[in-house]
Each structure stands twice: as structure tokens, then as C-alpha cells.
Amino acid sequence: MNETFDIAVVGAGIAGASIAAELAALGAGRIALLEAEDRPGYHTSGRSAAFWEECYGGPDIVPLTLPSGRWLREHGFLSPRGALYIGREEDGPAMDDFVRRFADSGVNIERLERDRLAAMLPGLREKWTRALWEPGCADIDVAGLHQHYLASAARGGVRLLTRARVSRAEWEGGRWRIETEQGESLGAGIVVDAAGAWADTLAETFGAHPIGIRPLRRTVAQVRTEPAALADLPLVLDISGGFYFKPESGRLWLSPHDEVPSPPCDAAPEELAVAEAIDRFSRVVDWRVEAVERKWAGLRSFAPDRAPVFGFDPMVPGFFWFAGQGGFGFQTAPAAARLGAQLLLGIYRDDLTQGIDSTIYDPARFTP
Structure with a gap:
């Protein structure tokens, strides 16, 4: 040619x-x-984790995210999900800072009391007492x-x-x-x-x-849990950046929210990262991880x-x-x-x- x-x-x-x-x-x-x-x-x-979350990426990304969300909804690429940022008592300052950072961004963020949080996330362990709710979060096709x-x-x-x-x-x-x-x-x-x-x-x-521009490896595992992940469970993220998880076709997608520097490559998941994700998840809810069915990694590249x-x-x-x-x-x-x-x-x-x-x-x- x-x-x-x-x-x-x-x-x-x-x-x-x-x-x-x-x-x-x-x-x-x-x-x-x-x-x-x-x-x-x-x-x-x-290898994307497939969600549209208004605060993801920080305030400088919101001006791109919000109009994109309108377009994605109009064209049928979004399904309602909702997102919970959760924390412990000691995470109060991090919660306050998060709210301040996005105060003028146009993102709808609500503070939740412990009883409402527990109702939205069955099996939640006692130490998780704080939460921020983003009702606009959605799954992306x-x-x-x-x-x-x-x-x-x-x-x-x-x-x-x-x-x-x-x-x-x-x-x-x-x-x-x-x-x-x-x-x-x-x-x-x-x-x-x-x-x-x-x-x-x-x-x-x-x-x-x-x-x-640095590629950073992110690991995700698909796990089978007992009880099974509810279809309407929200995306759940640690306010301190230690994990996130969301349901997917009766299973749970779970990540330790890792950012490991990597050369450009066909990224492969690390066993330690998968183990860390499961350990952190077990500290949040009393569910049992019965099997890791699939795992993968992708490179997220940042300036x-x-x-x-x-x-x-x-x-x-x-x-x-x-x-x-x-x-x-x-x-x-x-x-x-x-x-x-x-x-x-x-x-x-x-x-x-x-x-x-x-x-x-x-x-x-x-x-x-």
C-alpha cells in the first residue's frame, strides 16, 4: 500500500x-x-470496568463527563447503577474534602447515614459508618x-x-x-x-x-460470592482509594484500585493484586468469596x-x-x-x- x-x-x-x-x-x-x-x-x-461515574478522574474531568453522560443516555449506552463512596469514622476528613472538591461541579452528591448505607449494602461490617451517594452513576455498554x-x-x-x-x-x-x-x-x-x-x-x-504519559496497571477479578451479588447493588468505592466492586451478571467485579507503573505491554493480572482485592473486600462485608472465575488487567495511561x-x-x-x-x-x-x-x-x-x-x-x- x-x-x-x-x-x-x-x-x-x-x-x-x-x-x-x-x-x-x-x-x-x-x-x-x-x-x-x-x-x-x-x-x-x-478491559474496561464499564461504569460512568461523574467524579471519576477528578474535577478537571467533570466538564467532559457530564455532557458525555447526556449523550450516552440519549443513545442508549447507559443503565442506572448509582455509586457509594464508603468510609470509616477516621475517613471523615476525606469525605469532607471530596464534597468540597466537587461542590461547584454540577455533580449530585448526597451524604448517607449508617442505617441507609447498611440497607443499600447488605452484610456491611460495623466499622463502615460513612457514605456519599451518587445516584447518577451508571453502567456503560x-x-x-x-x-x-x-x-x-x-x-x-x-x-x-x-x-x-x-x-x-x-x-x-x-x-x-x-x-x-x-x-x-x-x-x-x-x-x-x-x-x-x-x-x-x-x-x-x-x-x-x-x-x-505513564501506563499504570489496574487489576480486576470476577468472583462468585455467597450470598450472590444482587443485580441492583451500587458501584461501591473506598473513599481512600483501596478498592471498588460492582455486580455483573450475577457475579462481582472486584478491584484493589491498584496503579502499578508498567511499560506499554499486554498487561497481565498479578496474583498478589487479586489476593489484596479479596482481602480488602472481606473487610467491608461478611460475604464469602467462593471462587475467582476470571481475572484481567489493563493499562490506564496518565499525563x-x-x-x-x-x-x-x-x-x-x-x-x-x-x-x-x-x-x-x-x-x-x-x-x-x-x-x-x-x-x-x-x-x-x-x-x-x-x-x-x-x-x-x-x-x-x-x-x-
């Missing part, structure tokens, strides 16, 4: 698929979507959402190329000449770095200064300030960052992808993105 495109998006996870679809819908020209693996979403996008964007991109004429890991790039004649490990070559006027855990590695291939990176590189021509979405890539995808496409094309905002301060996410903030 020796084709020329207007835009090449590198990475076909939720970040790459969504921005490719938005660019196509906005008439951005010929677009290629390059995926290093045999299929899109093999890495983190295929992550597979459906990813496929929606891939299908939308395909309808818009986006060319998906799998097994197309970028090995070399050169700026010549006002465009990029890109080579893949399979020996293919293509040209593109603009390259979008949506490579997730590989974002900095890809940037260096294009001569851009790495931002410091140094933990805000995503959207925009043109200030030093390298034709290189656009769309990376650092951490663990909130799915819950912010609609607004983030629309915003990214609008920034790339230099066009006006719409109802989904108006009011978002894009300077928070500008890669220029990391210019050495």
Missing part, C-alpha cells in the same frame, strides 16, 4: 475510534485508522459504544488498517510518510496520537518530545497532571495529541472526541462541547 490520507489516527481503541468517527462526520477528508493488533480495542478499551464508533467511522469512509504498528515516520513535503512493521507505507497530512499506553513511544517516532492531552504539538508539525485518558476514556468519549475533532479542524464548538475549557488539556502545558 502506498496511499495518501488527510489524517492518520494511530490506535483503534475507544480514543482512536471515537475521534476518527467524529472527524469523518465533520468532513475531515480521507482518514486512516491504524491499529497495531489484529483487532481494535485489544488492550485497555477491551462499553463494547456497544466502541462498536458504535467503529461502525460510524466505517460509514464515514474511514479506512481501518490492523496489524499496522508504526515503525518509522518522516516529515517530507508538508506531510508525514509513515511506515509500518509489516512494510506498508502511507502518507498523511496530520497524525493523531491515540495510542494509549504507547502514546509517548509513538510521539518519539514522530520526533515529538514525550509528555511523560503527569492526570488530565488528558488534546491538541497539536507546539513543536512538531502535523502531530495532534489525543491521549492520557486514564481510566475515564469511555465515560468521556462523546465530548472528548467531539472536542478533539473540533480543535484539530479549528471549527466552532457545538452543544456537546460549549463551555469546556480546552486549555486545561492543551499539550503546550508540557512544553520544556
Whole structure:
């Protein structure tokens, strides 16, 4: 292949698929979507814990999360769940700080008394006395959402190329000449770095200064419990960041909320992390874990300030960052992808993105 495109998006996870679809819908020209693996979403996008939680990621992420939530509900990708942040008496200051941080964000947060908390979480141990309730939390149909964007991109004429890991790039004649490990070559006027855990590695291939995007491993286990997890159980998170769990098809998805630095790779779960998750869970409720049925790990990639990176590189021509979405890539995808496409094309905002301060996410903030 020796084709020329207007835009090449590198990475076909939720970040790459969504921005490719938005660019196509906005008439951005010929677009290629390059995926290093045999299929899109093999890495983190295929291993998401699948929830939309308004506070997840912190106050800087809320402006992307809230409009995305409206879009996701309107398009049928959310199912009501609700979220409980729980704590002990000594976690009172952490609870107060959490409420203060999100006071002006538009997120609905309620304080719960112990009796209501115990009714919502059967078998709760006595020391867990404090809780914050977020009724808006919902499950995301992550597979459906990813496929929606891939299908939308395909309808818009986006060319998906799998097994197309970028090995070399050169700026010549006002465009990029890109080579893949399979020996293919293509040209593109603009390259979008949506490579997730590989974002900095890809940037260096294009001569851009790495931002410091770090992949962090997150472990999740699917366990069978006695009693069985109730279908309407809320997402439960430790206010101190030690665990979270949620029901899934009669089972429980359980994580120690770990963030272990990792090189970009096909992440594998650590037995110790699974054991820690089960131990922490046993300290919350008196349920018995009867079996670990499945376990997996994914890489959540963060910039140094933990805000995503959207925009043109200030030093390298034709290189656009769309990376650092951490663990909130799915819950912010609609607004983030629309915003990214609008920034790339230099066009006006719409109802989904108006009011978002894009300077928070500008890669220029990391210019050495």
C-alpha cells in the first residue's frame, strides 16, 4: 500500500475510534485508522470496568463527563447503577474534602447515614459508618459504544488498517510518510496520537518530545460470592482509594484500585493484586468469596497532571495529541472526541462541547 490520507489516527481503541468517527462526520477528508493488533480495542478499551461515574478522574474531568453522560443516555449506552463512596469514622476528613472538591461541579452528591448505607449494602461490617451517594452513576455498554464508533467511522469512509504498528515516520513535503512493521507505507497530512499506553513511544517516532504519559496497571477479578451479588447493588468505592466492586451478571467485579507503573505491554493480572482485592473486600462485608472465575488487567495511561492531552504539538508539525485518558476514556468519549475533532479542524464548538475549557488539556502545558 502506498496511499495518501488527510489524517492518520494511530490506535483503534475507544480514543482512536471515537475521534476518527467524529472527524469523518465533520468532513475531515480521507482518514486512516491504524491499529497495531489484529483487532481494535485489544488492550485497555477491551478491559474496561464499564461504569460512568461523574467524579471519576477528578474535577478537571467533570466538564467532559457530564455532557458525555447526556449523550450516552440519549443513545442508549447507559443503565442506572448509582455509586457509594464508603468510609470509616477516621475517613471523615476525606469525605469532607471530596464534597468540597466537587461542590461547584454540577455533580449530585448526597451524604448517607449508617442505617441507609447498611440497607443499600447488605452484610456491611460495623466499622463502615460513612457514605456519599451518587445516584447518577451508571453502567456503560462499553463494547456497544466502541462498536458504535467503529461502525460510524466505517460509514464515514474511514479506512481501518490492523496489524499496522508504526515503525518509522518522516516529515517530507508538508506531510508525514509513515511506515509500518509489516512494510506498508502511507502518507498523511496530520497524525493523531491515540495510542494509549504507547502514546509517548509513538510521539518519539514522530520526533515529538514525550509528555511523560505513564501506563499504570489496574487489576480486576470476577468472583462468585455467597450470598450472590444482587443485580441492583451500587458501584461501591473506598473513599481512600483501596478498592471498588460492582455486580455483573450475577457475579462481582472486584478491584484493589491498584496503579502499578508498567511499560506499554499486554498487561497481565498479578496474583498478589487479586489476593489484596479479596482481602480488602472481606473487610467491608461478611460475604464469602467462593471462587475467582476470571481475572484481567489493563493499562490506564496518565499525563503527569492526570488530565488528558488534546491538541497539536507546539513543536512538531502535523502531530495532534489525543491521549492520557486514564481510566475515564469511555465515560468521556462523546465530548472528548467531539472536542478533539473540533480543535484539530479549528471549527466552532457545538452543544456537546460549549463551555469546556480546552486549555486545561492543551499539550503546550508540557512544553520544556
